[in-house]
């Protein structure tokens with residue numbers, strides 16, 4: 001049996017540590033030998049959890065890149081704006097890398113990363129975990145088998161639930177358009193899936209429209225205030241109540257308690273006090289300084305004339321992703337959260353309009369439909385030079401998925417159709 005791939009965690013936050021958990025579930029595949037994080041508490045906790053010795057600990061990725069390479073790969077779980085500045089020196093130092101999505105907020109940085117990856121010959125995989133969810137794997141298998149012929153149109157939607165929207169994009173750290181346009185931050189998964197269905201075909205033209213019309217002060221209910229637990233008369237009836245969401249339903253921990261992460265074992269009183277005082281999760285969702293769009297649609301024309309459209313809708317009661325793929329010989333339609341899709345074919349028999357095959361993929365739905373750890377396993381296979389799964393991220397598809405998001409923002413703001421260049 002081969003020895004485990006060795007990796008360092010760069011950015012020991014929620015996602016970096018989550019991916020590194022594969023080393024606990026499958027120590028024969030992955031061993032964590034280093035951690036870089038400027039946050040001393042996080043660095044220490046990760047070192048303890050994964051048994052990393054003192055000499056493997058660094059304050060930053062950049063510092064780690066200056067010592068001779070001491071692992072095969074990097075799990076890069078830094079925040080969006082830190083991805084490229086932390087990735088470049090480590091790719092240059094010889095590490096392969098699993099890098100979280102979204103890759104980066106600008107086209108210029110993305111192209112620098114692509115050039116560096118190509119020049120150094122390193123393996124770079126992006127955290128497009130949905131490609132590993134059984135639902136999407138099963139769909140891709142059928143497309144590859146030619147079951148619906150050549151794909152010429154795709155329509156997908158992502159409904160971001162009211163509590164997810166509030167936690168990440170209204171009260172959380174992905175609230176500002178200048179650094180985190182929401183289509184990029186949230187739907188880069190969906191745009192990547194579209195690029196993956198059409199793998200190898202360039203998205204050529206992009207158009208988009210969107211707005212922020214829900215999470216605005218004009219929609220604040222009468223009697224509401226600035227903080228749910230301080231000056232709101234309607235808190236008890238509001239679906240966005242910070243008390244309900246974070247103290248009672250206990251949604252979105254640990255994000256909701258980042259503000260008191262320095263307290264080793266916070267009590268309920270500590271949590272409630274933070275929501276009253278300075279925890280951003282205690283704010284009224286209708287009165288924040290955030291400015292991301294709360295709904296946006298994008299239309300794409302590929303170079304071979306195929307098309308795709310995606311709708312991002314937020315603040316919905318039920319979260320979920322739908323997909324409808326149309327091919328020359330049939331169609332596939334499904335809802336990921338149901339763990340099921342159907343494959344339809346036109347049926348020329350008398351009395352029949354079409355035949356329909358239901359496909360059940362309702363296996364484990366944890367961690368992005370079960371995708372998170374499967375992605376790390378595929379990354380390990382890639383680093384070992386073994387055969388990769390059909391989900392394996394082709395870097396050019398990931399790049400095109402992101403270029404669609406940047407182009408959509410430009411198209412929406414400037415009310416125009418934006419062309420995407422050939423990077424093949």
Ligand SMILES: NC(=O)c1ccc[n+]([C@@H]2O[C@H](COP(=O)([O-])OP(=O)(O)OC[C@H]3O[C@@H](n4cnc5c(N)ncnc54)[C@H](O)[C@@H]3O)[C@@H](O)[C@H]2O)c1
Nearest residue numbers: 011012013014015036037039060061077078079080100127
């Ligand atoms: N794949 C998904 O579906 C998915 C889901 C949620 C978040 N994300 C993405 O995952 C990424 C990480 O999110 P998170 O919530 O885990 O973030 P986090 O803030 O919990 O972790 C980031 C860590 O990086 C550290 N860091 C900052 N600068 C550094 C440097 N120069 N060198 C080393 N470490 C540094 C920070 O101190 C922090 O501990 C983000 O890009 C986010 O958008 C992806």
